[in-house]
Amino acid sequence: MAEARLWDQEGDAVRCRLCPHGCLIKDDHRGICGVRENRNGRLIPLTYGRITSEALDPIEKKPLFHFLPGTITYSLGGIGCNFRCRHCQNWEISQATIADLPLRSLSPEEGVRRAMGSGAASITWTYNEPTIWHEYALDMGVLARKNGLKTIYVTNGYITEEALNELSPMLSAFRVDLKAFNDGFYRSVCGGHLQPVLDATARAHELGMHIETVTLIIPGQNDDPGEIDSMIRWVIENLGPETPMHFTRYHPAYRMSDPPATPVQRLEEIYQRARELGLEYPYLGNIPGSTYEDTRCPSCSSLLIRRRGYRTEITGLEGDRCISCNRKIPMIQS
Structure with missing residues (x-):
């Protein structure tokens, strides 16, 4: 059984340093993510080398538009998340426990072999939150880069600077969700906070990772014009005006069924406003046939x-x- 990285002993408990929750985990208990367990004073990553999902995806599905366009990425998903988003699109695995779903074994070495054999140009850890897969992704990513593959996190950005620093030699792209520009939304809808996501995204940029952001626009929840303006300005000032920002259409999902689907007109207004503010590459998503991609x-x-x-x-x-x-x-x- 692998042992986790980034934790401290505090009496009979352990303190996880992987994400901003900083969980203090008692013996025989797990952190918020549900996959890191204190076993007799050692922090164990229960999903190391265990997957729920494996697929070959167009890179544009992530979405990444300025990173290896037109290529295929070898995608892996596990189980669990350090957020509890009420509108999660992949809740069947992200909000499940280890006891809920069967997990298949896949070593880092075999994952890289499969990626190379598939003709993929990259490996993406996606579908659920890759941060909580830290040791597994790190080991596979080091091998992937040695074999000429790029590496991608599709992430909520809730990760510590220390963990990002460990990943930086092997992680090529950081495709991050900016779920809102309002800490109240993060607290009530996601179970986290905004500032750590901004800090991690800025740090990933400093470390040289390719950054693209995605914001699912939910009517009445995170679509206030002032907040959207502030988000765009933050990206321009901290990541650069050339950073691709994807604004995508919401459809009712999981435990957030009340808001209607996002009006296309509202998304088009956001696109135009982003251009006015100086963002060079805004995109709209979840609109079939749209030229805004x-x-x-x-x-x-x-x-x-x-x-x-x-x-x-x-x-x-x-x-x-x-x-x-x-x-x-x-x-x-x-």
Whole structure:
């Protein structure tokens, strides 16, 4: 049985340093995530090498639009989460316990072999929160990078600076949910706080990881125009105006069935406002057939990448330059 990293002994309990919850875990108990257990004074990651989900996904499904566009990523999911989002899209695994679902064994070595054999350009830890899989993802990621694969976290961003620092030599991309720009929303809907997510995202940027953000726009919950403006300004000031921000349409899910689906007009207003504030690459998601998933040059508006569903066509780029005006486009292609 593997032993966890990032914890301290406090009497008969252990203090986990992996995420901002900082759980103090008594003997024979687990942290908020449900997968890190105190066994006789040692913190044990119960899901090391154990998965619920394995798939080959278009990178655009994550969504990542400026990172290896048009490629396939080898995706792995486990069980558990350090949030309790009432609107979770993958609640069947994220809010389940180890006793609820069967878990299959997959060693870091075998995961890398499968990724390479599949023709994928990257490995993504996704579907549930990868932070709580720290030791497993770290071990697999080191092997992946040695074998030429990129690595991706699809994350809620609730991770400590110490844990991010450990991941930084192997983690290529940090695709983070900014669930709202309101701590009250984080507390009441997610069971966490906003500031640690902002701190982690800024730190991931400092460490050189590729960053893209996603915000699911929920009517009456996190769509206040002032808050959206503040979120966009924060990204521009702390991550840069070239950071891709995805604003996606909400559909009722899990324990949040009251708000209706997001009006497309509201999303289009957010897109236009983001452009007015100086964000160079806003995108809209969960709108079938929308042209708001296309990438256009901020300087000359030429079409660079056309996206329909998960079909991607690179039309206006030569390397990382716009064919029409030669502007350098922040796009990781290999």
